[in-house]
Amino acid sequence: MTQVQCHTCHAGVxxxxxxxxGSMETGYRDLCSHCFNEEVGRTGQIELEQVRFQPIDMLDAAGVKRRFHFLLLHLGDRVSLEAFELQDGERGGYQFQILDEAQADLFDLMARLVERMRRALSLRHLVDDGQRCSIADKTVRGRIDCDLGSADRVPILVIDGREVNWEQFGQMLMTFEGWQFKFEIKDPSEQV
Ligand SMILES: [Zn+2]
Incomplete structure (x- = not known):
């Protein structure tokens, strides 16, 4: 896991x-989320609530246990709560985000995020018969990531919490050759 030293509290995080x-003018600093939130509170002269949510385990539709970590960020006029899995110490797999106004109740925010996660985890978009992976029905939800392993700038899709590269996804689509599609892109905090 990559550790970074927080500029303010000097803890390895x-x-x-x-x-x-930071900004171009003031320079950039690496801050842990706690110090970041403190600074947002100080700068905006607002009382901010800080909660460190512990990781939780949830089962996906295939019965696989998935561990989610949380990141709470106060952004001044809004608050963001993210849930994500880790792969090799970095964010990977399922990721979720919920945004609300700055004064929102954080435990209520957490409850709404968990509900959204539960709904998402109950869905399966891909079926894998051991030979090949294919689209289970006619709707696919996921996230667009960057395929760092590819020489070209192509996406890697994260569907059902697993990575599907652009070529694999193309092969899956060939089941529907001649069909039409509707492609909708949504903000990370929106429900899909
Ligand atoms: Zn810190």
């Missing part, structure tokens, strides 16, 4: 809990 914060 996991890279997924670090915010690269």
């Amino acid at each position: 996991a890279s997924y809990d670090v915010i690269h914060f």
